[in-house]
Amino acid sequence: MLPAPLPFNELQRLQDLYAYDILDTHAETDFDELVELASHILGCPISLVTLIDKDRQWFKAKRGIDFSSTKRELSFCAHTILQNDVMVVEDAEKDERFSDNPCVAGELRIRFYAGAPIISPAGHKLGTLCIADRNPRSLSADEHRYLVLLSSQVTKLLEIRKRNIVIRERAAEIIKLKSDAINRYIGDIEHEKKVIARDLHEQFAQEIASSLMYLKMAEKEKTEKQLSYILSAKEQLNNTLHNIRNLSYKISPLANQLLDTGEMVSEYVKSVAATCSFKIILNLPDISNIRADRERLLILIRTIELWLKMLNYRKDITEVQITVKIKSQLLIEIKHNGIAIDESLKNEMLQHILCDKIYSYNGSVNIPLEQGKNMLLITLPLPEYINEKPVPGILYN
Structure with missing residues (x-):
């Protein structure tokens, strides 16, 4: 038995395969119908949709067998993905690559095989x-x-399935963003209402008390001062009415708040790190107290979270460094030690609704070519200049 050598672009091929998030998923009718059709048209009892993983071949759809995977070294299909066209083995017992293969010499007794490579839009044979x-x-x-x-x-089918997953994720993100925005807006309004109610109570209570004092003084006086006190009370009440009207037009929740930005970023990264296969090093300056918009900051944090989740599908990445810098804007560098980002992943990230939100805040999200295409750069303007104080990197995972 002669196991197939690895393709020259194996790392990129696996990265492309993992991007479909299909390995070890449940059976799906669309794929099952294709193998049924293959057996019927081509007159073979066994037909498979096979995906070649790092150490195994896994069957997304199968007909004529009752197991879901084998070792890659036993795979006929591992040989097929080394060529561009259909591979045909007319009699496996006479082929030195397969004659003593357990699938040939064992109970399965395979003699004939024909396989056509599944080629992704990026040109990888999956x-x-x-x-x-x-x-x-x-x-x-x-x-x-x-x-x-x-x-x-x-x-x-793989492309449609991948797009459907992206659409569902974006729809869920839109719903979550909308829900979060509404909840934050309601929370801000309730808080501001309490503050305003307290301030109004104190201010107007003092003004009305002053007016009552003038009226009481007017009751006691029987001289020309009586008119003066009444006029003072009237003026005080007019001022109160004017202030109430002014406040009713000017009330609005504060946009910028003094937030512990460093803690927010650190906690979010820590929670995401628990689900990632690589370690994360967070280089964070002292940004414990900066004035920032909570909604914008949450959008920024969720953008970081989205990118880390995308990188988690990459099996070649073992370390990610997140560096936060503050000049006249907040700058986030997310650098990984894997191979360069391909165009499909780049486009998927840069076209995400979270990036659209960053752009709407006059921020930016890009993958600089001069950095070897293994770094994501996010910028977000700040309302004021902050001096950063670096602290040692925090290691997660």
């Missing part, structure tokens, strides 16, 4: 749509074409 039989046979030109067509349908 797996195969394949058929197998227990009898030797050949593959006709028409059957060759049908197999290629079916494998291209698998690619389309």
Whole structure:
């Protein structure tokens, strides 16, 4: 038995595969119908949608077998992804690569195999749509074409599934953002109402008490001073009425608050780190007390969280450094030690609704080319200049 060598672009291929978030998912009708169709059209009892993972081949859909994966070293499909066209093995017992393979020499008794690579839009071969039989046979030109067509349908299903996941996540994020914004708005209004009510009570109580004092003094006087006291009381009441009207037009919740920004960022990163496979080093200056808009800060933190979750699908990343800098704006650098970010992941991130919110605040989100495409840079304007005081990096995971 001769196990297949690794493709030259194995790391990028695995990264592309993991981006679909499909391994170890439940059976789905669309994929099951494709293998049923393959068996019917091509006349083979066994048909599979196979995805080649790091150390195994896993079957997203299967017909004619009752197990869901095998070791990669036993895989016919691991050989198929090394070429661009359909791979055909007419008689596995006569092929030195497979003659002593347990799938051939064991109970399964595979003799014939044909597989068409599943090729992603990025050009990576993720797996195969394949058929197998227990009898030797050949593959006709028409059957060759049908197999290629079916494998291209698998690619389309994977893309549709990936887009649907993104749409669902964005819809959920929109709902959450809307709900959070409403709750914060209501909370701010309730707080401001209490503050305003207290201030109004104290101010107007004093003004009305002063007016009552003038009226009482007027009751006791029977001279020309009586008119003076009454006029003073009238003026005081007019001032009170004027102040009430002015306040009714000017009341609005405060946008900027004195927040413990460092603690907020640190706590969010800590909570996300618990779900990540890589370690996170947070380089955070002393930003315990800066005046900032709570909603903007939460959008910034959720953008960091989104990017960390995207990076978590990358198996080649073992360390992520988050550096926070403050000049005339808040600057976040998120750098990882894996390979460069591909265009699909870059576009998915930069087109996310959270990034749209950052842009609306005159901030920016980008992946600088000069940094080797392994760093995300986020900026957000601050209302005032802050001097940063660096503190040692905090390690998570």
